[in-house]
Amino acid sequence: MTSVSERLLELKKKRNAIILAHNYQLPEVQDVADQVGDSLGLSRLAAKTEAEVILFCGVHFMAETAAILAPDKKVLLPDLNAGCPMANMVTPRQLREWRTAHPGAYVITYVNSSAAVKALSDICCTSANAVAVVQQAPEGRELLFVPDRNLGFYASQKSGRPLSLWNGFCPTHERMLPEMAVAAREKHPGAILLAHPECRPGLLAHADAVASTTGILDYCLQSNAKEFIIASEIGMLHPLRRENPDKVFYPLTEVADCPNMKLNTLEKILWALEDMEPEVTVPPDIARQAFQPIKRMLEL
């Protein structure tokens, strides 16, 4: 009997599709993907691929970004309910009102946001380049940062530039508490503690290094240390262990599990390839406007 993975790989070829999976996806989903990575890296690949269909195993805003950067491709998301609660914490209407209340302000928007919110922004950023984006923001203008207050706080501290922060956050990263870092250090003395900047500032203060998902992967690959405590979504443990079989990784806590990311399953990927849906599209006017702040970030 053919397994689900075998059937979907067969169908992938027939549909001329590429499977892109975020680092937070289920291990078995990462294992059938052509490429595993962070949201922006994957969207860049989506823009370059020769494939006609992009099956994006991640959350809705990521598939939207792929659709904006690859407008001639069909972008499928295995489960349309895979949204990002943080992205939903700021609506276009709220951002429009915030801008109106701060005339002349420059809006920096984390890529974890809807296309419609990006369309109202001056520049986008990722967790990897937020500090650089804030550093190069125009002088003499108020800087508004949406939606992640934790990433914004971190970027402000690192760049020394004051930011007005939207009160959004990632519920999964927010679950990680400073006392968990203290307990993990006691349990694994000598291990390096790496934290994602979506974590609370109180937790980041305990980290040896703060980095994006790709940054954490690079750090562990290059480090001579043998043990690491990872304060990020637990899906990260899979690529870390796969790439570093001689090193040991401990999640800061098992509860840092994003339920939205885990909605994409092998069966849903197979169904998406069979039915060629659910498709994620962005209205052309929004896509055109959202492309500009993404392009400005990519040009940095």
Ligand code: SF4
């Ligand atoms: S881990 Fe957080 S930021 Fe990422 S998709 Fe889940 S809720 Fe959104």
